[in-house]
Amino acid sequence: MADKVLMKGNEAIAEAAIIAGCRHYFGYPITPQTEIAAYMAKRMPKIGGCFLQAESEIAAINMVYGVASTGLRVMTSSSSPGISLKGEGLSYLAGADLPSLIINVQRGGPGLGGIQPSQSDYFQATKGAAHGDFHMIVLAPSSVQEMADLTVKGFELADKYRMTSMVLADGTMGQMMEPVSLDYDIKPMPEKPWATTGTKMERFHNITNSLSLVPEELEQLNFARYEKYKTIEEEEAMFEEYMMEDAEICIAAFGIAARVAKNAIVEARKQGIKVGMIRPITLWPFPKKPFEAAAEKCKQFISVELSMGQMIEDVKLATGCKAPVTLCNRAGGMIPSPQQVLESIKEAANGGAK
Amino acid sequence: MRYKRITLLCGHYGSGKTNIAVNMAFDLKNSHKNVAIADLDIVNPYFRTKDSAEEFSKRDIRLICSEYAGSNVDIPALPAEMYALTDDKSMMCVIDVGGDDRGALALGRLAPKILEEKDYEMLLVVNRFRPLTCDAASTVEVMREIESAAGIRFTGIVNNSNLGEETTAQDILDSLSYADKVSAACGLPVFLTTVNEKLYNSLEGKVENLFPLKLQDKIK
Structure with a gap:
């Protein structure tokens, strides 16, 4: 293969997963992420892997549970409505502390919605994928290169913390083509003494299970899980700062919204407006520290989103309401234009919405 | 360039079939009056020939495609009008076939008549x-x-090697040996090497059968 290859975001995810050692993929096709399944269908049989088109999203996520129990790297992918179907399985994976990687290439909703890009599954991904107290690590790529990089990172974090990682992309990220470099130094997987790999009559058998009928014990499991989450919040938050050194206005945006915002920032800077951006790369854990720091010097925050305003709540929490946070958004499959973001920046510069 | 009555563009999805088909239809119109472009894609609801509908209409090029193309209705349907491609022999046609073998399945319906007429070029975009x-x-x-899947054999290769906006003239020159190897492996000629029109001047004279591409607008 050439040093750089031209890939769709969806393909980049699939190839990066294979490079990271994933040999089991289960899925059910849905636009705009079908290329992930199509790519896996071509590649897996050639490398001794398993591609299986499940009869439904629910079946696929439970197949993920099965392979994850054996300690192998496993993945499924879908788009918004399909992720809702997988919700039960996500909760069971969390309850059994199993590592896996889930891809959500979002489309507009709610319901069946449309097939154009969206970021309206932010709440679902970061706060309420399903029942019970649990989190997933949520990674938000903003380029085809990051689609690949964060897939590899997602597997590593999932194994490190025995939990589910989700790559939260959107239809544009999935469909767009960009040159990528797939040169990774894949670290060996950590030991997984809990995995159901066969006892060889040498140890007691392992069980992966989310059923726990003694409330005192179930509480302890939840406490332990949240101790782990605390560590992740302290150590794994990822973000990019763009032109924040002297910024008086701070944009918060992830994924495709951050790319649009960058164009608007360049234009606003030409007009003498001191504006910058904090781009969360992990949505959970949310990168609170840069926002806390920005709240000390910025007079206004603008959350740019392809939703009715979801991440804005985390921006408000992280900034402690020290400055107003306004929303610049489109929904239902539409993308804000750089012009729309620029207008929001100008409004903020002129004293802006309160 | 000398065109057969029907030019079929097939290949891996994302290989550049649609952009090439659109540009070929424009080129055909320079030398022929009755020109049609057909979108046979039943796989991908995005990046369709129909995105250039206005341009075709301006140039009086007949566009044959599903009314669902570009409508976000994700239905793999084809219009009955596509039979005009083989029925109306006075029409010069460019056919943009869907990606991979799955996309090429739709071509099977037209294959017998195309083979019978024997006036086609079927090009693999690589x-x-x-x-x-x-x-x-x-x-x-x-x-x-x-x-x-298609039931038709290829007759040539279109070398559309590119890295999107990062493509350099050197990348194209480097790709020629790849195209030659593909050509040797399948015994078919390299029919065209296509480049973004921005690179055309720097490669003119250095590459045989060079064809400039004006890229379709992605976002309306």
């Missing part, structure tokens, strides 16, 4: 920077899969 067609062996594999 890009060495796409990982599933990065060498001659994998490219020929894709080629054979498409042929068996």
Whole structure:
């Protein structure tokens, strides 16, 4: 293969997963992420892997549970409505502390919605994928290169913390083509003494299970899980700062919204407006520290989103309401234009919405 | 360029078929009055020939495509009008076939009449920077899969090697040996090497059968 290859975001995810050692993929096709399944269908049989088109999203996520129990790297992918179907399985994976990687290439909703890009599954991904107290690590790529990089990172974090990682992309990220470099130094997987790999009559058998009928014990499991989450919040938050050194206005945006915002920032800077951006790369854990720091010097925050305003709540929490946070958004499959973001920046510069 | 009555563009998805088909239709219109472009894609609801509908209408090029194309209604449907491609022999046609063997299945319906008429060029669009067609062996594999789905044999190769906006003239020159290897492996000529029109001047005279591409607007 050439040093750089031209890939769709969806393909980049699939190839990066294979490079990271994933040999089991289960899925059910849905636009705009079908290329992930199509790519896996071509590649897996050639490398001794398993591609299986499940009869439904629910079946696929439970197949993920099965392979994850054996300690192998496993993945499924879908788009918004399909992720809702997988919700039960996500909760069971969390309850059994199993590592896996889930891809959500979002489309507009709610319901069946449309097939154009969206970021309206932010709440679902970061706060309420399903029942019970649990989190997933949520990674938000903003380029085809990051689609690949964060897939590899997602597997590593999932194994490190025995939990589910989700790559939260959107239809544009999935469909767009960009040159990528797939040169990774894949670290060996950590030991997984809990995995159901066969006892060889040498140890007691392992069980992966989310059923726990003694409330005192179930509480302890939840406490332990949240101790782990605390560590992740302290150590794994990822973000990019763009032109924040002297910024008086701070944009918060992830994924495709951050790319649009960058164009608007360049234009606003030409007009003498001191504006910058904090781009969360992990949505959970949310990168609170840069926002806390920005709240000390910025007079206004603008959350740019392809939703009715979801991440804005985390921006408000992280900034402690020290400055107003306004929303610049489109929904239902539409993308804000750089012009729309620029207008929001100008409004903020002129004293802006309160 | 000398065109057969029907030019079929097939290849791996994302290989550049649609952009090439659109540009070929424009080029055909320079030398022929009755020109049609057909979108046979039943796989991908995005990046369709129909995105250039206004341009075709301006140039009086007949566009044959599903009314669902570009409508976000994700339905693999084809219009009855596509039979005009083989029925109306006074029409010069460019046919943009869907990606991979799955996309080429739709061509099977037209194949018997195309073969009977024997006035077609079926071109495999290849890009060495796409990982599933990065060498001659994998490219020929894709080629054979498409042929068996379509029921028609290829007659030539279009070398559309590119890295999107990062493509340099050197990338194109470097891709020529890849195209030659594909050509040797399947015994078919390199019909065209296509480049973004921005690179055309720097490569003119250095590459045989060079064809400039004006890229379709992605966002309306």
